[in-house]
Amino acid sequence: MSYLSHTNRPKLELHLHLEGAAPPAFIRGLAREKHLDISGIFDADGHYKYTDFWDFLRVYEAATAALKTPQDYHRLTLAVLEESAKSGVIYTEAFISPDFCGGRDVTAWREYLHAIREAADIAQATMGITLRGIVTPIRHFGPEKARETALCAAETAGDWIVGLGIGGDEKSGHLSDFKWSFDCAQEAGLHLTAHAGEWGGPDSVRSAMNDLNVTRIGHGVRAIEDLALVDELAEKGVVLEACPGSNVALGLYLSIRKHPINDLYKRGVKVTVSTDDPPFFHTTMQKEYENLHAAFDWDDAFFDQMAKAALDAAFCDADTKTRLDKILEQANA
Numbered sequence: 086m087s088y089l090s091h092t093n094r095p096k097l098e099l100h101l102h103l104e105g106a107a108p109p110a111f112i113r114g115l116a117r118e119k120h121l122d123i124s125g126i127f128d129a130d131g132h133y134k135y136t137d138f139w140d141f142l143r144v145y146e147a148a149t150a151a152l153k154t155p156q157d158y159h160r161l162t163l164a165v166l167e168e169s170a171k172s173g174v175i176y177t178e179a180f181i182s183p184d185f186c187g188g189r190d191v192t193a194w195r196e197y198l199h200a201i202r203e204a205a206d207i208a209q210a211t212m213g214i215t216l217r218g219i220v221t222p223i224r225h226f227g228p229e230k231a232r233e234t235a236l237c238a239a240e241t242a243g244d245w246i247v248g249l250g251i252g253g254d255e256k257s258g259h260l261s262d263f264k265w266s267f268d269c270a271q272e273a274g275l276h277l278t279a280h281a282g283e284w285g286g287p288d289s290v291r292s293a294m295n296d297l298n299v300t301r302i303g304h305g306v307r308a309i310e311d312l313a314l315v316d317e318l319a320e321k322g323v324v325l326e327a328c329p330g331s332n333v334a335l336g337l338y339l340s341i342r343k344h345p346i347n348d349l350y351k352r353g354v355k356v357t358v359s360t361d362d363p364p365f366f367h368t369t370m371q372k373e374y375e376n377l378h379a380a381f382d383w384d385d386a387f388f389d390q391m392a393k394a395a396l397d398a399a400f401c402d403a404d405t406k407t408r409l410d411k412i413l414e415q416a417n418a
């Protein structure tokens with residue numbers, strides 16, 4: 086198996102924050118157009134600058150301030166998908182938040198969604214990449230705002246908005262505080278995922294599974310600190326949206342080699358790989374594959390199997406899955 090071939094294989098990404106994937110040059114250009122001074126969030130090389138996870142959240146929200154209209158999100162979507170397509174990504178599920186898109190007002194949210202979907206259609210036709218949306222309550226904005234966000238999600242649930250997945254500061258409140266929002270989304274037919282087991286320990290992963298009834302967990306990797314929980318994840322077939330580069334960049338693990346993704350896999354947990362907020366963490370899907378190959382000797386067959394696992398765990402409809410499966414089959418033939 087050749088080293089470089091991993092990079093050319095079709096990839097599916099299940100955990101990507103749309104604003105967090107914004108290329109810094111795109112955000113700088115947008116801020117210039119709007120006469121906004123957000124120069125403080127960039128380093129001398131033009132990359133996003135932050136000190137730790139909580140500072141990262143601050144910088145993230147400052148960058149997002151440049152995104153003010155549906156048209157901005159249209160352009161953002163195209164810029165993000167262009168970068169993903171360069172890494173061979175054929176399918177992405179992006180976290181999108183009515184908090185940033187229209188202030189949780191359903192009518193405004195629909196306008197943003199329309200603009201994002203139009204851009205996604207263009208990307209599908211011109212770059213061969215499919216996008217679906219997961220509505221994201223922001224945990225540190227609190228349960229009340231999350232309810233409004235969940236109602237936006239329920240109103241627009243369907244073929245394109247496919248899930249609900251809480252993000253933000255995992256140390257803020259308890260996941261069970263958001264149960265109403267998750268129940269509301271589930272009743273509307275949405276699939277469920279939650280950030281847990283990144284800054285919180287095994288208990289947060291248990292809470293996501295038991296209190297919120299999720300089928301996937303964003304990160305979830307700190308489950309490794311409790312092997313009974315690891316067995317439970319494996320038994321229930323809960324899928325982890327692992328983002329190794331993100332965890333290393335934010336100091337959760339010292340290196341990819343020290344990251345538990347391989348141990349979780351060996352213990353039977355369904356793991357997938359995503360980039361989270363790629364320009365913040367100096368990563369791409371291509372780099373994730375290269376780093377995992379270097380750290381754990383994962384080969385083409387392994388990556389292909391993981392792409393299939395991601396397809397199984399994707400929240401999109403059956404017809405879309407069949408179409409994507411054909412692309413994977415052709416690539417592996």
Ligand SMILES: [Zn+2]
Pocket residue numbers: 100102252280303361
């Ligand atoms: Zn995330």
